[in-house]
Amino acid sequence: MTTTSDSQQTRASGSRRGRRNDPDRRDRIVDACLEVIARSGVAGTSHRKVAAAADVPLGATTYYFDGLDDLLHAAFERFATAASEAFDARLAGADGPQAAREAVVALIVHDIFQDERSLVLSHELYTLAAREPRFRTITSAWMRRSQVSLGRHFDPATARTVDALIEGLTIHRALDDEERDVDEVVEAVRRITG
Incomplete structure (x- = not known):
């Protein structure tokens, strides 16, 4: 039975x-x-x-x-976990403040900005999480993992701000027709972490 x-x-x-x-x-x-x-x-x-x-x-x-919500939850958990692991791997190789800043720039310019699929999936998850608390657990855990990775190199307040910068720039990237200027990203990261 x-x-x-x-x-x-x-x-x-x-x-x-x-x-x-x-x-x-x-x-x-x-x-x-x-x-x-x-x-x-x-x-x-x-x-x-x-x-x-x-x-x-x-x-x-x-x-x-x-049900479909259960399937969506499993899919978005997989996506968020994979994104967190890639994020952490990029930052793990940094061996000092300057290398950490360079890793953040690389995350923004190369890892996140070059992958339209990930941008779309991220924003679909954010929209769903804004409406459905069950999905907010995925985004909250994702943000915590990002801040832990950043926290190896920056104090907690700076880690939260850098994480917000990364998220904000991904929104701009998803919605803006113009390419992001790499120097603009470098300067933003320097100002926040400097």
Whole structure:
């Protein structure tokens, strides 16, 4: 007899008894969800589109996830975790204040500004989190991880301000038709951290 908690554990682990020939199905669904969000936005995301993008039967999306919100939550958690890990890796190599400033500039100019998909996903998550407290836990954890990474090089107040600068410049990048001047970014980071 399968209890509710057994069923929930099966879903959480992403394993399905008797489906050993497709052990990565849940992960493919989550990745496909991110691709659908990047193309169509949260409002245009559906189980049907995600199933098609993941090349799985429609019922697989509801087997592994308790509704579209659950699937969106898993997808955005994956996205935020990957973004945090890349952010932390960029800052981990800095071995002093100047190297930390250069790492922040590289994050803004190269890591964030060059990837339209990440910009779109970030803003879709921010909009959803502004409306839905459940998704705000993802953005809050993401901000904390960013500030911890920055806090290795800057005091807490500076780390929060630099994090806000990064977020603000990503909004400008997403909405502005003009390229960001690298010297402008270097000067902004210098002023805040100097």
